[in-house]
Amino acid sequence: MKRIFIHDVITRDGLQNEEQFIPTDKKIELINQLSNTGLDKIEVTSFVSPKAIPNLRDAEDVMKKIKRKPGVTYSALVPNLKGAERAILCAVDEINLLVSVSDTHNLKNIHQTTNQTLESYKEVMRFLSKEDILVNGSLGTSFGCPFEGEIPEEKVLRLIDQYLELGVNGITLADTTGMATPSQVYQLSTNILNHWPDLPLTLHFHNTRGMGLANVMEGIRAGVIRFDASLGGLGGCPFAPGASGNICTEDLVHMLKFMGYEIRTDLDQLINAAKYLQSILTHDIPGQIVKAGKITDLHSTSEI
Protein backbone atom coordinates (compact mmCIF):
# COMPACT_ATOMS: atom_id res chain seq x y z
CA MET A 1 0.00 0.00 0.00
CA LYS A 2 0.95 3.61 -0.59
CA ARG A 3 3.22 5.50 1.79
CA ILE A 4 1.38 8.47 3.30
CA PHE A 5 3.23 11.38 4.93
CA ILE A 6 1.78 12.95 8.07
CA HIS A 7 2.53 16.51 9.21
CA ASP A 8 1.40 17.68 12.64
CA VAL A 9 0.47 21.34 13.17
CA ILE A 10 -0.77 21.25 16.79
CA THR A 11 1.77 23.62 18.30
CA ARG A 12 1.20 26.19 15.53
CA ASP A 13 -2.34 25.97 14.11
CA GLY A 14 -3.73 24.22 17.19
CA LEU A 15 -2.32 26.25 20.05
CA GLN A 16 -2.49 29.67 18.35
CA ASN A 17 -6.27 29.56 18.69
CA GLU A 18 -6.39 28.45 22.33
CA GLU A 19 -7.74 30.87 24.92
CA GLN A 20 -4.88 30.07 27.27
CA PHE A 21 -1.13 30.43 26.67
CA ILE A 22 0.47 26.98 26.92
CA PRO A 23 3.73 27.29 28.89
CA THR A 24 6.90 26.94 26.82
CA ASP A 25 8.19 23.83 28.65
CA LYS A 26 4.91 22.03 27.96
CA LYS A 27 5.04 22.93 24.27
CA ILE A 28 8.60 21.57 24.15
CA GLU A 29 7.58 18.35 25.94
CA LEU A 30 4.67 17.95 23.52
CA ILE A 31 6.87 18.41 20.46
CA ASN A 32 9.48 16.01 21.85
CA GLN A 33 6.77 13.40 22.29
CA LEU A 34 5.56 14.03 18.73
CA SER A 35 9.12 13.70 17.41
CA ASN A 36 9.37 10.27 19.05
CA THR A 37 6.21 9.07 17.27
CA GLY A 38 8.06 9.33 13.95
CA LEU A 39 5.91 12.01 12.29
CA ASP A 40 7.25 13.16 8.93
CA LYS A 41 6.94 16.88 9.64
CA ILE A 42 6.09 19.06 12.62
CA GLU A 43 5.03 22.68 12.14
CA VAL A 44 6.59 23.89 15.39
CA THR A 45 5.56 27.52 15.61
CA SER A 46 5.07 30.80 13.77
CA PHE A 47 7.64 33.60 13.68
CA VAL A 48 4.91 36.18 13.72
CA SER A 49 4.68 39.34 15.83
CA PRO A 50 4.03 38.42 19.49
CA LYS A 51 1.39 41.14 19.47
CA ALA A 52 -0.48 39.48 16.59
CA ILE A 53 -0.45 36.00 18.16
CA PRO A 54 0.54 36.20 21.84
CA ASN A 55 0.17 32.41 22.22
CA LEU A 56 3.26 31.91 20.02
CA ARG A 57 5.42 34.64 21.58
CA ASP A 58 7.90 31.93 22.66
CA ALA A 59 8.73 30.87 19.05
CA GLU A 60 12.53 31.18 19.47
CA ASP A 61 12.60 29.40 22.81
CA VAL A 62 10.49 26.50 21.56
CA MET A 63 12.38 26.12 18.29
CA LYS A 64 15.79 26.17 19.97
CA LYS A 65 15.01 23.90 22.91
CA ILE A 66 13.18 20.99 21.28
CA LYS A 67 15.14 17.76 20.76
CA ARG A 68 15.29 17.22 17.01
CA LYS A 69 14.99 13.70 15.63
CA PRO A 70 16.64 12.75 12.34
CA GLY A 71 14.01 12.13 9.68
CA VAL A 72 11.55 14.67 11.05
CA THR A 73 11.26 17.98 9.19
CA TYR A 74 10.86 20.89 11.62
CA SER A 75 8.95 23.66 9.93
CA ALA A 76 7.75 27.12 10.97
CA LEU A 77 5.28 29.60 9.57
CA VAL A 78 6.81 32.90 8.52
CA PRO A 79 4.77 36.00 7.55
CA ASN A 80 7.53 38.33 6.36
CA LEU A 81 11.28 39.02 6.08
CA LYS A 82 11.64 39.66 9.80
CA GLY A 83 10.04 36.29 10.52
CA ALA A 84 12.31 34.59 7.98
CA GLU A 85 15.39 36.09 9.66
CA ARG A 86 14.20 34.87 13.07
CA ALA A 87 13.48 31.40 11.67
CA ILE A 88 16.93 31.14 10.09
CA LEU A 89 18.58 32.09 13.38
CA CYS A 90 16.74 29.12 14.91
CA ALA A 91 17.84 26.84 12.08
CA VAL A 92 14.38 25.58 11.08
CA ASP A 93 14.39 22.90 8.34
CA GLU A 94 11.52 24.38 6.36
CA ILE A 95 9.78 27.71 6.12
CA ASN A 96 6.07 27.80 5.44
CA LEU A 97 4.66 30.86 3.69
CA LEU A 98 0.92 31.56 3.72
CA VAL A 99 -1.40 33.67 1.65
CA SER A 100 -5.16 33.40 1.25
CA VAL A 101 -6.59 32.80 -2.21
CA SER A 102 -9.44 35.07 -1.18
CA ASP A 103 -8.47 38.74 -1.16
CA THR A 104 -11.10 39.51 1.44
CA HIS A 105 -9.78 36.81 3.78
CA ASN A 106 -6.18 37.94 3.28
CA LEU A 107 -7.11 41.55 3.97
CA LYS A 108 -9.00 40.53 7.09
CA ASN A 109 -6.19 38.22 8.23
CA ILE A 110 -3.05 40.25 7.52
CA HIS A 111 -4.29 43.58 6.11
CA GLN A 112 -2.85 43.01 2.63
CA THR A 113 -4.32 41.96 -0.67
CA THR A 114 -3.26 38.56 -1.95
CA ASN A 115 -1.01 40.24 -4.53
CA GLN A 116 0.62 42.50 -1.95
CA THR A 117 1.53 39.47 0.16
CA LEU A 118 2.93 37.53 -2.79
CA GLU A 119 4.90 40.62 -3.81
CA SER A 120 6.39 40.85 -0.31
CA TYR A 121 7.43 37.18 -0.52
CA LYS A 122 9.85 38.06 -3.36
CA GLU A 123 12.10 39.77 -0.83
CA VAL A 124 11.71 36.84 1.58
CA MET A 125 12.66 34.37 -1.15
CA ARG A 126 15.68 36.47 -2.18
CA PHE A 127 16.89 36.36 1.42
CA LEU A 128 16.20 32.63 1.76
CA SER A 129 17.88 31.75 -1.56
CA LYS A 130 21.23 32.18 0.21
CA GLU A 131 20.23 29.66 2.90
CA ASP A 132 20.07 25.89 2.75
CA ILE A 133 16.37 25.64 3.55
CA LEU A 134 13.16 24.26 2.12
CA VAL A 135 10.26 26.63 1.48
CA ASN A 136 6.63 25.57 1.28
CA GLY A 137 3.87 27.82 -0.07
CA SER A 138 0.48 27.52 1.62
CA LEU A 139 -2.76 28.77 0.11
CA GLY A 140 -5.44 29.58 2.67
CA THR A 141 -9.16 29.42 1.78
CA SER A 142 -8.31 27.18 -1.21
CA PHE A 143 -11.68 25.45 -1.05
CA GLY A 144 -13.91 28.34 -0.03
CA CYS A 145 -13.87 31.63 1.85
CA PRO A 146 -16.16 32.45 4.79
CA PHE A 147 -16.60 35.96 3.34
CA GLU A 148 -16.49 35.49 -0.44
CA GLY A 149 -17.94 31.97 -0.65
CA GLU A 150 -16.83 29.85 -3.60
CA ILE A 151 -13.21 30.13 -4.75
CA PRO A 152 -12.68 29.64 -8.52
CA GLU A 153 -10.21 26.84 -9.33
CA GLU A 154 -8.35 29.10 -11.81
CA LYS A 155 -7.45 31.41 -8.94
CA VAL A 156 -5.86 28.54 -7.00
CA LEU A 157 -3.97 27.33 -10.09
CA ARG A 158 -2.73 30.86 -10.83
CA LEU A 159 -1.44 31.32 -7.29
CA ILE A 160 0.36 27.95 -7.39
CA ASP A 161 2.05 29.20 -10.55
CA GLN A 162 3.09 32.42 -8.81
CA TYR A 163 4.41 30.51 -5.78
CA LEU A 164 6.41 28.17 -8.05
CA GLU A 165 7.86 31.16 -9.90
CA LEU A 166 9.00 32.49 -6.53
CA GLY A 167 10.87 29.19 -6.10
CA VAL A 168 8.94 27.30 -3.39
CA ASN A 169 9.59 23.54 -3.08
CA GLY A 170 6.05 22.46 -2.29
CA ILE A 171 2.47 23.69 -2.06
CA THR A 172 -0.17 23.24 0.64
CA LEU A 173 -3.86 23.75 -0.08
CA ALA A 174 -5.50 24.80 3.17
CA ASP A 175 -9.21 24.49 3.83
CA THR A 176 -8.97 27.24 6.43
CA THR A 177 -12.55 27.16 7.69
CA GLY A 178 -13.65 23.63 6.77
CA MET A 179 -15.61 24.33 3.59
CA ALA A 180 -14.19 21.63 1.27
CA THR A 181 -16.43 18.79 0.10
CA PRO A 182 -15.00 15.39 -0.89
CA SER A 183 -15.88 15.78 -4.58
CA GLN A 184 -14.30 19.24 -4.67
CA VAL A 185 -11.12 17.87 -3.07
CA TYR A 186 -10.91 15.10 -5.65
CA GLN A 187 -11.46 17.48 -8.55
CA LEU A 188 -9.07 20.25 -7.49
CA SER A 189 -6.31 17.81 -6.43
CA THR A 190 -6.65 15.89 -9.70
CA ASN A 191 -6.42 19.09 -11.74
CA ILE A 192 -3.37 20.30 -9.85
CA LEU A 193 -1.54 16.96 -10.12
CA ASN A 194 -2.37 16.86 -13.84
CA HIS A 195 -0.74 20.28 -14.25
CA TRP A 196 2.23 19.58 -11.96
CA PRO A 197 2.67 15.76 -11.65
CA ASP A 198 5.86 16.07 -9.54
CA LEU A 199 4.65 18.82 -7.20
CA PRO A 200 4.93 17.91 -3.50
CA LEU A 201 1.31 18.75 -2.70
CA THR A 202 -0.03 18.78 0.87
CA LEU A 203 -3.69 19.02 1.88
CA HIS A 204 -4.59 20.81 5.10
CA PHE A 205 -8.15 20.14 6.23
CA HIS A 206 -10.28 21.35 9.07
CA ASN A 207 -13.09 19.13 10.35
CA THR A 208 -15.38 22.11 11.03
CA ARG A 209 -18.30 20.48 9.19
CA GLY A 210 -17.38 16.84 9.81
CA MET A 211 -16.02 16.17 6.30
CA GLY A 212 -12.30 16.11 7.20
CA LEU A 213 -11.48 12.41 6.91
CA ALA A 214 -13.81 11.95 3.90
CA ASN A 215 -11.81 14.75 2.25
CA VAL A 216 -8.55 12.93 3.01
CA MET A 217 -9.85 9.77 1.34
CA GLU A 218 -10.73 11.71 -1.82
CA GLY A 219 -7.35 13.45 -1.74
CA ILE A 220 -5.60 10.08 -1.62
CA ARG A 221 -7.80 8.82 -4.44
CA ALA A 222 -6.60 11.80 -6.50
CA GLY A 223 -2.97 10.93 -5.77
CA VAL A 224 -2.12 13.17 -2.80
CA ILE A 225 0.16 11.54 -0.19
CA ARG A 226 0.85 14.42 2.26
CA PHE A 227 -1.58 15.61 4.89
CA ASP A 228 -1.52 18.16 7.70
CA ALA A 229 -3.37 17.32 10.89
CA SER A 230 -3.43 18.54 14.47
CA LEU A 231 -2.98 16.34 17.53
CA GLY A 232 -6.29 16.02 19.38
CA GLY A 233 -8.09 17.78 16.52
CA LEU A 234 -7.34 21.21 18.01
CA GLY A 235 -7.41 24.37 15.90
CA GLY A 236 -10.90 25.83 15.99
CA CYS A 237 -12.26 28.48 13.69
CA PRO A 238 -13.58 31.77 15.13
CA PHE A 239 -16.75 31.45 13.04
CA ALA A 240 -17.64 28.03 14.45
CA PRO A 241 -17.54 28.14 18.23
CA GLY A 242 -17.72 24.60 19.61
CA ALA A 243 -17.09 22.94 16.25
CA SER A 244 -14.11 20.66 15.55
CA GLY A 245 -10.73 22.12 14.57
CA ASN A 246 -8.10 20.71 12.20
CA ILE A 247 -8.50 17.05 11.33
CA CYS A 248 -7.18 15.03 14.24
CA THR A 249 -3.73 13.47 13.76
CA GLU A 250 -4.34 10.32 15.79
CA ASP A 251 -7.78 9.76 14.19
CA LEU A 252 -6.22 10.21 10.74
CA VAL A 253 -3.29 7.86 11.43
CA HIS A 254 -5.67 5.32 13.02
CA MET A 255 -7.91 5.28 9.93
CA LEU A 256 -5.08 5.06 7.41
CA LYS A 257 -3.08 2.43 9.33
CA PHE A 258 -6.09 0.15 9.65
CA MET A 259 -6.70 0.57 5.92
CA GLY A 260 -3.18 -0.74 5.34
CA TYR A 261 -1.41 2.47 4.30
CA GLU A 262 2.29 2.69 5.10
CA ILE A 263 2.79 5.34 7.76
CA ARG A 264 5.96 6.00 9.73
CA THR A 265 4.16 7.41 12.76
CA ASP A 266 3.61 5.06 15.72
CA LEU A 267 -0.09 5.14 16.61
CA ASP A 268 0.23 4.17 20.27
CA GLN A 269 2.82 6.86 20.95
CA LEU A 270 0.62 9.34 19.11
CA ILE A 271 -2.33 8.43 21.33
CA ASN A 272 -0.11 8.90 24.39
CA ALA A 273 0.94 12.32 23.11
CA ALA A 274 -2.74 13.21 22.63
CA LYS A 275 -3.41 12.15 26.24
CA TYR A 276 -0.56 14.40 27.36
CA LEU A 277 -2.09 17.24 25.31
CA GLN A 278 -5.45 16.63 26.99
CA SER A 279 -3.72 16.80 30.39
CA ILE A 280 -2.33 20.30 29.75
CA LEU A 281 -5.62 21.75 28.48
CA THR A 282 -8.68 22.83 30.41
CA HIS A 283 -11.22 21.71 27.81
CA ASP A 284 -12.12 18.49 26.01
CA ILE A 285 -10.21 17.75 22.77
CA PRO A 286 -12.32 16.89 19.67
CA GLY A 287 -10.36 13.73 18.72
CA GLN A 288 -12.28 10.45 18.91
CA ILE A 289 -9.62 7.74 19.24
CA VAL A 290 -8.47 8.96 22.65
CA LYS A 291 -12.05 8.42 23.86
CA ALA A 292 -13.02 5.32 21.86
CA GLY A 293 -9.71 3.44 21.61
CA LYS A 294 -8.38 1.71 18.52
CA ILE A 295 -10.61 -0.74 16.65
CA THR A 296 -8.29 -3.50 17.91
CA ASP A 297 -8.81 -2.52 21.59
CA LEU A 298 -11.24 -5.35 22.39
CA HIS A 299 -13.44 -5.58 25.46
CA SER A 300 -14.32 -8.36 27.85
CA THR A 301 -17.98 -9.41 28.00
CA SER A 302 -17.93 -8.76 31.74
CA GLU A 303 -17.51 -5.02 31.12
CA ILE A 304 -20.48 -2.67 31.56
Place this chain on the structure above:
Amino acid sequence: MKRIFIHDVITRDGLQNEEQFIPTDKKIELINQLSNTGLDKIEVTSFVSPKAIPNLRDAEDVMKKIKRKPGVTYSALVPNLKGAERAILCAVDEINLLVSVSDTHNLKNIHQTTNQTLESYKEVMRFLSKEDILVNGSLGTSFGCPFEGEIPEEKVLRLIDQYLELGVNGITLADTTGMATPSQVYQLSTNILNHWPDLPLTLHFHNTRGMGLANVMEGIRAGVIRFDASLGGLGGCPFAPGASGNICTEDLVHMLKFMGYEIRTDLDQLINAAKYLQSILTHDIPGQIVKAGKITDLHSTSEI
Protein backbone atom coordinates in the same frame (compact mmCIF):
# COMPACT_ATOMS: atom_id res chain seq x y z
CA MET B 1 -26.28 12.98 -9.74
CA LYS B 2 -27.45 9.90 -7.92
CA ARG B 3 -30.51 9.93 -5.65
CA ILE B 4 -29.49 9.06 -2.07
CA PHE B 5 -32.06 7.90 0.51
CA ILE B 6 -31.71 9.11 4.09
CA HIS B 7 -33.16 7.26 7.11
CA ASP B 8 -33.16 8.92 10.51
CA VAL B 9 -32.86 6.77 13.65
CA ILE B 10 -32.65 9.47 16.34
CA THR B 11 -35.78 8.52 18.29
CA ARG B 12 -34.75 4.84 18.36
CA ASP B 13 -30.96 4.42 18.25
CA GLY B 14 -30.28 7.94 19.49
CA LEU B 15 -32.67 8.30 22.41
CA GLN B 16 -32.43 4.70 23.67
CA ASN B 17 -28.90 5.44 24.88
CA GLU B 18 -29.66 8.76 26.59
CA GLU B 19 -29.39 8.95 30.36
CA GLN B 20 -32.68 10.83 30.59
CA PHE B 21 -36.12 9.75 29.38
CA ILE B 22 -37.30 12.21 26.74
CA PRO B 23 -41.00 12.99 27.36
CA THR B 24 -43.41 11.44 24.85
CA ASP B 25 -44.78 14.76 23.57
CA LYS B 26 -41.25 15.96 22.79
CA LYS B 27 -40.48 12.77 20.89
CA ILE B 28 -43.67 13.24 18.89
CA GLU B 29 -42.83 16.90 18.16
CA LEU B 30 -39.32 15.85 17.07
CA ILE B 31 -40.64 13.15 14.72
CA ASN B 32 -43.23 15.53 13.28
CA GLN B 33 -40.47 18.02 12.53
CA LEU B 34 -38.40 15.26 10.93
CA SER B 35 -41.39 14.18 8.82
CA ASN B 36 -41.69 17.72 7.49
CA THR B 37 -38.06 17.73 6.34
CA GLY B 38 -38.91 15.03 3.79
CA LEU B 39 -36.72 12.23 5.13
CA ASP B 40 -37.20 8.93 3.29
CA LYS B 41 -37.53 6.80 6.41
CA ILE B 42 -37.80 7.38 10.15
CA GLU B 43 -37.08 4.59 12.62
CA VAL B 44 -39.59 5.78 15.18
CA THR B 45 -39.10 3.45 18.13
CA SER B 46 -38.49 -0.11 19.29
CA PHE B 47 -41.24 -2.47 20.44
CA VAL B 48 -38.96 -3.97 23.01
CA SER B 49 -39.68 -4.76 26.65
CA PRO B 50 -39.96 -1.49 28.65
CA LYS B 51 -37.76 -3.18 31.25
CA ALA B 52 -34.99 -3.75 28.70
CA ILE B 53 -35.06 -0.18 27.34
CA PRO B 54 -37.04 2.11 29.67
CA ASN B 55 -36.35 5.12 27.42
CA LEU B 56 -38.63 3.61 24.74
CA ARG B 57 -41.44 2.51 27.05
CA ASP B 58 -43.79 4.89 25.23
CA ALA B 59 -43.44 3.07 21.86
CA GLU B 60 -47.23 2.70 21.28
CA ASP B 61 -48.01 6.26 22.28
CA VAL B 62 -45.33 7.72 20.03
CA MET B 63 -46.17 5.52 17.06
CA LYS B 64 -49.89 6.25 17.27
CA LYS B 65 -49.71 9.99 17.89
CA ILE B 66 -47.17 11.17 15.30
CA LYS B 67 -48.52 12.90 12.18
CA ARG B 68 -47.57 10.69 9.26
CA LYS B 69 -46.49 12.29 6.00
CA PRO B 70 -47.05 10.51 2.68
CA GLY B 71 -43.74 9.41 1.20
CA VAL B 72 -42.06 8.82 4.57
CA THR B 73 -41.67 5.19 5.68
CA TYR B 74 -42.28 4.84 9.42
CA SER B 75 -40.32 1.92 10.73
CA ALA B 76 -39.87 0.29 14.14
CA LEU B 77 -37.40 -2.17 15.60
CA VAL B 78 -38.96 -5.44 16.73
CA PRO B 79 -37.07 -8.06 18.78
CA ASN B 80 -39.65 -10.88 18.84
CA LEU B 81 -43.24 -12.01 18.07
CA LYS B 82 -44.68 -9.95 20.90
CA GLY B 83 -42.96 -6.86 19.50
CA ALA B 84 -44.24 -7.64 16.01
CA GLU B 85 -47.80 -7.91 17.29
CA ARG B 86 -47.47 -4.56 19.09
CA ALA B 87 -46.00 -2.94 15.96
CA ILE B 88 -48.84 -4.26 13.76
CA LEU B 89 -51.42 -2.85 16.16
CA CYS B 90 -49.77 0.55 15.64
CA ALA B 91 -49.76 0.10 11.87
CA VAL B 92 -46.05 0.71 11.29
CA ASP B 93 -44.98 0.73 7.62
CA GLU B 94 -41.87 -1.36 8.11
CA ILE B 95 -40.52 -3.71 10.73
CA ASN B 96 -36.79 -3.81 11.36
CA LEU B 97 -35.32 -7.06 12.71
CA LEU B 98 -31.84 -7.11 14.24
CA VAL B 99 -29.29 -9.79 14.95
CA SER B 100 -25.56 -9.44 15.55
CA VAL B 101 -23.18 -11.21 13.20
CA SER B 102 -20.99 -11.80 16.25
CA ASP B 103 -22.34 -14.55 18.52
CA THR B 104 -20.65 -13.01 21.52
CA HIS B 105 -22.24 -9.61 20.87
CA ASN B 106 -25.67 -11.17 20.30
CA LEU B 107 -25.40 -13.18 23.53
CA LYS B 108 -24.35 -10.08 25.43
CA ASN B 109 -27.06 -7.97 23.82
CA ILE B 110 -30.11 -10.27 23.87
CA HIS B 111 -28.92 -13.47 25.57
CA GLN B 112 -29.26 -15.62 22.44
CA THR B 113 -26.81 -17.00 19.91
CA THR B 114 -27.08 -15.55 16.41
CA ASN B 115 -28.71 -18.78 15.22
CA GLN B 116 -31.24 -18.81 18.05
CA THR B 117 -32.33 -15.29 17.14
CA LEU B 118 -32.63 -16.08 13.43
CA GLU B 119 -34.60 -19.25 14.32
CA SER B 120 -37.00 -17.16 16.41
CA TYR B 121 -37.53 -14.79 13.48
CA LYS B 122 -39.15 -17.66 11.49
CA GLU B 123 -42.20 -17.39 13.74
CA VAL B 124 -42.15 -13.60 13.46
CA MET B 125 -42.01 -13.82 9.65
CA ARG B 126 -44.86 -16.38 9.56
CA PHE B 127 -46.98 -13.95 11.56
CA LEU B 128 -45.98 -10.97 9.40
CA SER B 129 -46.57 -12.83 6.13
CA LYS B 130 -50.31 -12.29 6.67
CA GLU B 131 -49.80 -8.53 7.00
CA ASP B 132 -49.18 -5.91 4.36
CA ILE B 133 -45.86 -4.75 5.74
CA LEU B 134 -42.23 -4.38 4.73
CA VAL B 135 -39.56 -6.20 6.74
CA ASN B 136 -35.92 -5.16 6.89
CA GLY B 137 -33.19 -7.38 8.31
CA SER B 138 -30.37 -5.62 10.18
CA LEU B 139 -27.01 -7.19 10.92
CA GLY B 140 -25.26 -5.70 13.96
CA THR B 141 -21.44 -5.76 14.26
CA SER B 142 -21.16 -6.32 10.48
CA PHE B 143 -17.78 -4.59 10.33
CA GLY B 144 -16.27 -5.69 13.63
CA CYS B 145 -17.21 -6.76 17.14
CA PRO B 146 -15.94 -5.06 20.32
CA PHE B 147 -15.51 -8.53 21.89
CA GLU B 148 -14.51 -10.79 19.00
CA GLY B 149 -12.69 -8.26 16.84
CA GLU B 150 -12.68 -8.91 13.09
CA ILE B 151 -15.84 -10.31 11.50
CA PRO B 152 -15.25 -12.61 8.50
CA GLU B 153 -17.07 -11.46 5.35
CA GLU B 154 -18.41 -14.97 4.71
CA LYS B 155 -20.34 -14.78 7.98
CA VAL B 156 -22.04 -11.56 6.86
CA LEU B 157 -22.86 -13.04 3.43
CA ARG B 158 -24.25 -16.22 5.02
CA LEU B 159 -26.50 -14.24 7.35
CA ILE B 160 -27.81 -12.12 4.48
CA ASP B 161 -28.70 -15.38 2.75
CA GLN B 162 -30.54 -16.62 5.83
CA TYR B 163 -32.42 -13.29 6.18
CA LEU B 164 -33.43 -13.40 2.51
CA GLU B 165 -34.65 -17.01 2.91
CA LEU B 166 -36.82 -15.75 5.76
CA GLY B 167 -38.34 -13.30 3.27
CA VAL B 168 -37.04 -9.88 4.32
CA ASN B 169 -37.29 -7.04 1.75
CA GLY B 170 -34.01 -5.33 2.52
CA ILE B 171 -30.80 -5.63 4.52
CA THR B 172 -28.99 -3.16 6.75
CA LEU B 173 -25.33 -3.61 7.64
CA ALA B 174 -24.78 -1.92 11.00
CA ASP B 175 -21.38 -0.83 12.26
CA THR B 176 -22.66 -1.03 15.82
CA THR B 177 -19.58 0.32 17.61
CA GLY B 178 -17.87 2.33 14.87
CA MET B 179 -15.19 -0.14 13.76
CA ALA B 180 -15.59 0.03 9.95
CA THR B 181 -12.80 1.52 7.84
CA PRO B 182 -13.50 3.11 4.43
CA SER B 183 -11.68 0.38 2.47
CA GLN B 184 -13.58 -2.33 4.36
CA VAL B 185 -16.90 -0.61 3.61
CA TYR B 186 -16.06 -0.43 -0.09
CA GLN B 187 -14.99 -4.08 -0.24
CA LEU B 188 -17.89 -5.59 1.72
CA SER B 189 -20.54 -3.44 -0.01
CA THR B 190 -19.10 -4.27 -3.43
CA ASN B 191 -19.12 -8.01 -2.66
CA ILE B 192 -22.69 -7.90 -1.42
CA LEU B 193 -23.99 -5.91 -4.40
CA ASN B 194 -22.15 -8.30 -6.73
CA HIS B 195 -23.99 -11.23 -5.11
CA TRP B 196 -27.36 -9.48 -4.89
CA PRO B 197 -27.45 -6.59 -7.42
CA ASP B 198 -31.10 -5.73 -6.68
CA LEU B 199 -30.91 -5.94 -2.90
CA PRO B 200 -32.10 -2.77 -1.11
CA LEU B 201 -28.95 -2.41 1.02
CA THR B 202 -28.66 0.18 3.79
CA LEU B 203 -25.48 1.12 5.64
CA HIS B 204 -25.72 2.16 9.28
CA PHE B 205 -22.56 3.84 10.57
CA HIS B 206 -21.46 5.17 13.91
CA ASN B 207 -18.88 7.95 14.01
CA THR B 208 -17.21 6.54 17.14
CA ARG B 209 -13.74 6.78 15.61
CA GLY B 210 -14.36 9.71 13.25
CA MET B 211 -14.61 7.62 10.07
CA GLY B 212 -18.39 7.85 9.60
CA LEU B 213 -18.67 10.21 6.62
CA ALA B 214 -15.58 8.73 4.94
CA ASN B 215 -17.35 5.37 5.20
CA VAL B 216 -20.47 6.82 3.57
CA MET B 217 -18.40 8.07 0.63
CA GLU B 218 -16.90 4.61 0.09
CA GLY B 219 -20.35 3.03 0.41
CA ILE B 220 -21.65 5.34 -2.32
CA ARG B 221 -18.64 4.53 -4.48
CA ALA B 222 -19.55 0.85 -4.11
CA GLY B 223 -23.13 1.56 -5.24
CA VAL B 224 -25.02 1.90 -1.95
CA ILE B 225 -27.72 4.60 -1.96
CA ARG B 226 -29.40 4.15 1.46
CA PHE B 227 -27.93 5.41 4.74
CA ASP B 228 -29.05 5.49 8.36
CA ALA B 229 -28.08 8.51 10.42
CA SER B 230 -29.15 10.11 13.66
CA LEU B 231 -30.19 13.74 14.09
CA GLY B 232 -27.50 15.63 16.01
CA GLY B 233 -25.21 12.59 15.82
CA LEU B 234 -26.73 11.07 18.97
CA GLY B 235 -26.43 7.38 19.75
CA GLY B 236 -23.30 6.80 21.81
CA CYS B 237 -21.66 3.47 22.46
CA PRO B 238 -21.19 2.26 26.05
CA PHE B 239 -17.55 1.39 25.31
CA ALA B 240 -16.70 4.90 24.15
CA PRO B 241 -17.84 7.44 26.73
CA GLY B 242 -17.65 10.94 25.26
CA ALA B 243 -17.12 9.73 21.69
CA SER B 244 -19.52 10.54 18.84
CA GLY B 245 -22.62 8.44 18.24
CA ASN B 246 -24.32 7.55 14.95
CA ILE B 247 -23.28 9.58 11.95
CA CYS B 248 -25.11 12.89 12.14
CA THR B 249 -28.10 13.29 9.80
CA GLU B 250 -27.72 17.01 9.15
CA ASP B 251 -23.92 16.70 8.65
CA LEU B 252 -24.51 13.82 6.21
CA VAL B 253 -27.22 15.65 4.25
CA HIS B 254 -25.11 18.83 4.22
CA MET B 255 -22.11 16.98 2.74
CA LEU B 256 -24.09 15.08 0.12
CA LYS B 257 -26.23 18.05 -0.96
CA PHE B 258 -23.18 20.25 -1.49
CA MET B 259 -21.61 17.44 -3.53
CA GLY B 260 -24.66 17.58 -5.79
CA TYR B 261 -26.44 14.36 -4.79
CA GLU B 262 -30.19 14.33 -5.10
CA ILE B 263 -31.72 14.22 -1.63
CA ARG B 264 -35.37 14.74 -0.74
CA THR B 265 -34.65 16.03 2.76
CA ASP B 266 -34.67 19.80 3.28
CA LEU B 267 -31.39 20.79 4.94
CA ASP B 268 -32.59 23.97 6.64
CA GLN B 269 -35.58 22.22 8.22
CA LEU B 270 -33.26 19.43 9.33
CA ILE B 271 -30.94 21.95 11.00
CA ASN B 272 -33.96 23.47 12.75
CA ALA B 273 -35.01 20.01 13.97
CA ALA B 274 -31.46 19.47 15.28
CA LYS B 275 -31.71 22.78 17.15
CA TYR B 276 -35.00 21.63 18.65
CA LEU B 277 -33.29 18.36 19.65
CA GLN B 278 -30.49 20.34 21.30
CA SER B 279 -33.09 22.35 23.21
CA ILE B 280 -34.66 19.25 24.80
CA LEU B 281 -31.33 17.70 25.86
CA THR B 282 -29.06 18.62 28.75
CA HIS B 283 -25.79 17.93 26.94
CA ASP B 284 -24.06 19.08 23.77
CA ILE B 285 -24.89 17.18 20.56
CA PRO B 286 -21.93 15.89 18.49
CA GLY B 287 -23.17 17.25 15.12
CA GLN B 288 -21.02 19.97 13.53
CA ILE B 289 -23.34 21.82 11.14
CA VAL B 290 -25.52 23.18 13.94
CA LYS B 291 -22.38 24.81 15.38
CA ALA B 292 -20.56 25.75 12.16
CA GLY B 293 -23.43 26.54 9.80
CA LYS B 294 -23.63 25.51 6.14
CA ILE B 295 -20.72 26.23 3.84
CA THR B 296 -22.96 28.80 2.14
CA ASP B 297 -23.59 30.71 5.41
CA LEU B 298 -21.18 33.54 4.68
CA HIS B 299 -19.91 36.07 7.19
CA SER B 300 -19.42 39.82 7.11
CA THR B 301 -15.86 41.10 7.50
CA SER B 302 -17.01 43.19 10.45
CA GLU B 303 -17.65 40.03 12.48
CA ILE B 304 -15.18 39.03 15.22
